[in-house]
Amino acid sequence: xxxxxxxxxxxxxxxxxxxxxxxxxxxxxxxxxxxxxxxxxxxxxxxxxxxxxxxxxxxxxxxxxxxxxxxxxxxxxxxxxxxxxxxxxxxxxxxxxxxxxxxxxxxxxxxxxxxxxxxxxxxxxxxxxxxxxxxxxxxxxxxxxxxxxxxxxxxxxxxxxxxxxxxxxxxxxxxxxxxxxxxxxxxxxxxxxxxxxxxxxxxxxxxxxxxxxxxxxxxxxxxxxxxxxxxxxxxxxxxxxxxxxxxxxxxxxxxxxxxxxxxxxxxxxxxxxxxxxxxxxxxxxxxxxxxxxxxxxxxxxxxxxxxxxxxxxxxxxxxxxxxxxxxxxxxxxxxxxxxxxxxxxxxxxxxxxxxxxxxxxxxxxxxxxxxxxxxxxxxxxxxxxxxxxxxxxxxxxxxxxxxxxxxxxxxxxxxxxxxxxxxxxxxxxxxxxxxxxxxxxxxxxxxxxxxxxxxxxx
RNA sequence: GUGCCUCUAGCUCAAUUGGCAGAGCGCUGGACUGUGGAUCCAGUGGUUACGGGUUCGAGCCCCGUGAGGCACCCCA
Numbered sequence: 001x002x003x004x005x006x007x008x009x010x011x012x013x014x015x016x017x018x019x020x021x022x023x024x025x026x027x028x029x030x031x032x033x034x035x036x037x038x039x040x041x042x043x044x045x046x047x048x049x050x051x052x053x054x055x056x057x058x059x060x061x062x063x064x065x066x067x068x069x070x071x072x073x074x075x076x077x078x079x080x081x082x083x084x085x086x087x088x089x090x091x092x093x094x095x096x097x098x099x100x101x102x103x104x105x106x107x108x109x110x111x112x113x114x115x116x117x118x119x120x121x122x123x124x125x126x127x128x129x130x131x132x133x134x135x136x137x138x139x140x141x142x143x144x145x146x147x148x149x150x151x152x153x154x155x156x157x158x159x160x161x162x163x164x165x166x167x168x169x170x171x172x173x174x175x176x177x178x179x180x181x182x183x184x185x186x187x188x189x190x191x192x193x194x195x196x197x198x199x200x201x202x203x204x205x206x207x208x209x210x211x212x213x214x215x216x217x218x219x220x221x222x223x224x225x226x227x228x229x230x231x232x233x234x235x236x237x238x239x240x241x242x243x244x245x246x247x248x249x250x251x252x253x254x255x256x257x258x259x260x261x262x263x264x265x266x267x268x269x270x271x272x273x274x275x276x277x278x279x280x281x282x283x284x285x286x287x288x289x290x291x292x293x294x295x296x297x298x299x300x301x302x303x304x305x306x307x308x309x310x311x312x313x314x315x316x317x318x319x320x321x322x323x324x325x326x327x328x329x330x331x332x333x334x335x336x337x338x339x340x341x342x343x344x345x346x347x348x349x350x351x352x353x354x355x356x357x358x359x360x361x362x363x364x365x366x367x368x369x370x371x372x373x374x375x376x377x378x379x380x381x382x383x384x385x386x387x388x389x390x391x392x393x394x395x396x397x398x399x400x401x402x403x404x405x406x407x408x409x410x411x412x413x414x415x416x417x418x419x420x421x422x423x424x425x426x427x428x429x430x431x432x433x434x435x436x437x438x439x440x441x442x443x444x445x446x447x448x449x450x451x452x453x454x455x456x457x458x
Numbered sequence: 459g460u461g462c463c464u465c466u467a468g469c470u471c472a473a474u475u476g477g478c479a480g481a482g483c484g485c486u487g488g489a490c491u492g493u494g495g496a497u498c499c500a501g502u503g504g505u506u507a508c509g510g511g512u513u514c515g516a517g518c519c520c521c522g523u524g525a526g527g528c529a530c531c532c533c534a
Contacts, residue, residue, distance in 0.1 A: 120527090122527075281533090304534060329533090393494035394493095398494085422494065
């Protein structure tokens with residue numbers, strides 16, 4: 001191994017992948033925790049699936065562009081495998097495998113890492129986490145409305161401001177392509193062009209449409225349609241009228257009207273969602289309503305994508321099972337939460353450091369620490385070699401531990417301990433048998449802990 | 459996958475036309491043998507991302523690789 005050192009690369013992480021510090025992990029876990037509680041409040045149950053799937057399971061589901069981003073390799077047994085690209089296709093495969101055990105409609109949530117071989121940018125990584133809720137086995141627009149309602153509750157629980165859900169319908173997009181008078185093969189470039197409306201403006205879209213082979217007259221008609229944006233109520237009539245002779249489009253509009261009706265009944269605030277005919281969504285498997293949740297600041301764009309995919313599960317099963325779901329990108333959520341300090345998070349889990357002044361108090365601090373732990377307080381003792389009060393307090397300070405419990409000869413003799421608040425520097429003597437109750441109280445009154453019961457994994 | 463920009467101490471950044479690689483913060487020790495975070499004093503800091511080339515001489519110029527950023531593509 002010694003000669004390996006000569007050619008050894010600097011210890012770096014792979015492009016687009018990263019390590020997380022304790023502080024970052026605590027924030028990520030906090031966000032995940034909040035999402036999980038919202039998901040469970042609606043009755044979604046957790047599942048997990050392997051990171052690796054047979055390549056064939058993933059292949060052909062994401063369109064030409066997506067296919068190129070699949071991590072693909074051959075394992076030691078000669079199998080063609082791929083890293084999962086999202087959590088939706090693995091769900092479809094899961095449903096096919098567990099079909100007989102499932103009670104439909106099946107509601108599950110799934111939080112975990114996915115992989116895309118993209119060129120990284122801010123808020124865009126090669127390994128990132130998705131947080132999905134899906135409903136399998138119903139065509140009801142109630143399901144589509146519910147997953148969007150979950151989104152709204154989740155974003156509100158995370159205190160994300162100004163997130164807007166843009167909603168469109170795959171059939172409406174296709175109607176747009178028909179209105180543009182292009183053959184199906186060209187439809188994709190039409191979707192691509194209109195999806196850029198917000199970015200390049202009407203003139204830019206017109207240019208792209210014409211370059212894609214759309215007649216100028218037809219391009220105008222398309223522009224007229226996607227120009228109509230805003231609150232569903234104000235938009236529906238116009239679009240209905242403009243696409244009056246397209247039966248498919250009318251059906252799609254009926255579905256969206258139903259969806260928006262349920263969404264309002266779910267209590268979704270005005271302005272939290274809009275009908276946006278320019279929203280495209282590239283994934284091949286979408287068949288019905290599609291949505292994207294967009295935030296303007298910070299400029300990371302989409303926080304998540306959603307949509308109905310009634311034919312995906314059928315690709316793994318003889319039987320066709322309709323489904324719909326919504327996905328949030330953990331990294332992008334964390335980016336927003338972090339940028340605005342929406343969820344203040346401690347730098348360490350430790351709530352108390354129990355310190356000994358001298359060697360003689362060592363066993364006593366271990367007893368105190370165990371007592372705190374037994375009562376649900378996250379406590380630690382300093383594990384360094386030397387018993388050195390200064391060093392121990394310095395350790396607590398650097399780690400951001402908010403309290404120290406000091407035990408010295410005086411305390412031991414008097415049957416007390418010293419409880420020191422390391423943020424304010426105040427300290428008090430507390431009877432040894434009251435330390436747990438007092439520490440709990442101080443943790444609450446200083447705001448380190450919420451007043452209510454602790455939440456989380458416990 | 460394409461194009462452009464960036465990479466100097468643990469961190470943030472300096473370094474004249476190519477001419478001895480620096481500062482602040484941090485870190486270590488002390489002032490302070492039962493008190494961290496403040497202050498003062500001293501000390502510690504580098505294969506200039508990695509590999510090669512040009513040159514008497516490269517942090518600086520050239521090529522390759524890696525990573526980060528921006529735009530495109532696409533998306534969470």
